[in-house]
Amino acid sequence: MVTPPAMSEPATSSTAPAADAPAKAAKRAGIKFSELFKDKKIVQCITKFHPLMWLKLKMCSRILGWRLPDDMFSSMLPYLNDQLGIGRPDLNIHEVAEVGDVDSLWLMVLQGVSVRMKCPYTQATLLQKAVHSGNPNLVHMLLAKNASPNVKGTYGYTALHECAYTATARVARLLCEYKANCDAISKNGSTPLLVAAREGKTEIVAELLKHNAHPDDGGDKGWTPLFLAASEGHVAAAEVLLAYGANPNEVALQEGRTPLEEAIAQNKPEMAALLHRHMGGAGDAGMAAVEGVYAAAATTQAQHQLLQTQHAIHELQRQRQALEQHFMTNPNDPAAAQMLEQNEIQLEQYLLALTQVQAQVQAEQQVAALQLPQELPQEDEDEEGLIESATNALKNVVLVSPNEVDDVAADFHTPVHEKQDNMDVAAD
Secondary structure (H helix, E strand, O other): OOOOOOOHHHHHHHHHHHHHHHHHHHHHHHHHHHHHOOOHHHHHHHHHHOOOHHHHHHHHHHHOOOOOOHHHHHHHHHHHHHHHOOOOOOOOHHHHHHOOOHHHHHHHHHOOOOOOOEOOOOOOEHHHHHHHHOOHHHHHHHHHOOOOOOOOOHHHOOHHHHHHHHOOHHHHHHHHHOOOOOOOOOOOOEOHHHHHHHHOOHHHHHHHHHOOOOOOOOEOOOOOHHHHHHHHOOHHHHHHHHHOOOOOOOOOOOOOOOHHHHHHHOOOHHHHHHHHHHOOOOHHHHHHHHHHHHHHHOOOHHHHHHHHHHHHHHHHHHHHHHHHHHHHHOOOOHHHHHHHHHHHHHHHHHHHHHHHHHHHHHHHHHHHHHOOOOOOOOOOOOHHHHHHHHHHHHHOOOOOOHHHHHHHHHOOOOHHHHHHHHHHHHHO
16 A cells, blocks of 8 residues: 655645745845945935935835934935035025925925025915926925915915916815815905916816815905806806805896806806806796807807807706716616617717808808908009099999089099199199
């Protein structure tokens, strides 16, 4: 009888080295790093091309157990300052922030530069300049170093006001997460939300509203954010404001108009249609006013039809989105399925019509471009020729009788006639 070989001992012995392999590899790597970074030239080369590696190496040396001496890092600071040009006495730290140079500014802050420093000329804060740069990493660094987002600089603007003009939703989110006041009022009476709505910064509008900005608070100018969005025709921003409960019936103090009336006054047909739908139709008079805006915005019947088609497509797309959201919770609703099918058919028809109307409008524009006005007489044409041109033009206009044309031409008195009259007087 053959006895099978025992497998337990080899299996145990074969797995043990595998379990110890990561630990040994990590230990070897640690030894290599500790030896590698003891060479000051190597560390200088790394930090020259990646200045923030200075701080990261200092932190990692303690975490990974190959601690480098502090005096080595201290002695490298003058080298880094020289390489980055941040040791110059004429250096403007606010310009460093405005260009988004996070490496240089971080090293300057680590060496004692205050993050609350204001520009002596404009009173702008470092955080405001960082917002202008659009670099979220720089904004985050300053906020983490206790830069206040609510300090007011030029014109009483906070960092959020500046963000509403020039930055992104990510920067706005960072400021809001660090307790920026979403309803702060500048010297000219504007809130960040009012600025963002006026500028059409839809994502920033949404971010401010998510962080509890009041949808109707535009400051002390008497305008709401929705009113200015309507005035400028920023439909997407208005949709977000309405979704967060903005009041479409509030009357602006100076203009005495609602957002819908302002959209009509400024000839913003898509905005007027949006507000009209949101207000539940607002009656036949409201619809007539909206249609009047569409007609005013269209110079030809084809252009009017184009605007109506675009409006219908927008409405069908909105209905489709609502039906799709309904299907998320009611996937077996037969009535909704039928409505969605009809919606798809109508949308396809309107998209086809849109292509045809666009081609018609383009053709009309090309024809209009060919109908150029007649050239005016040349400047060197004699004035007797001008008289003849004026007489011929008058004969084609049924404003006076043919017998009166010569009288009208006679009244067209020129220096040529004056010279001839003087000669006649001299002859007499």
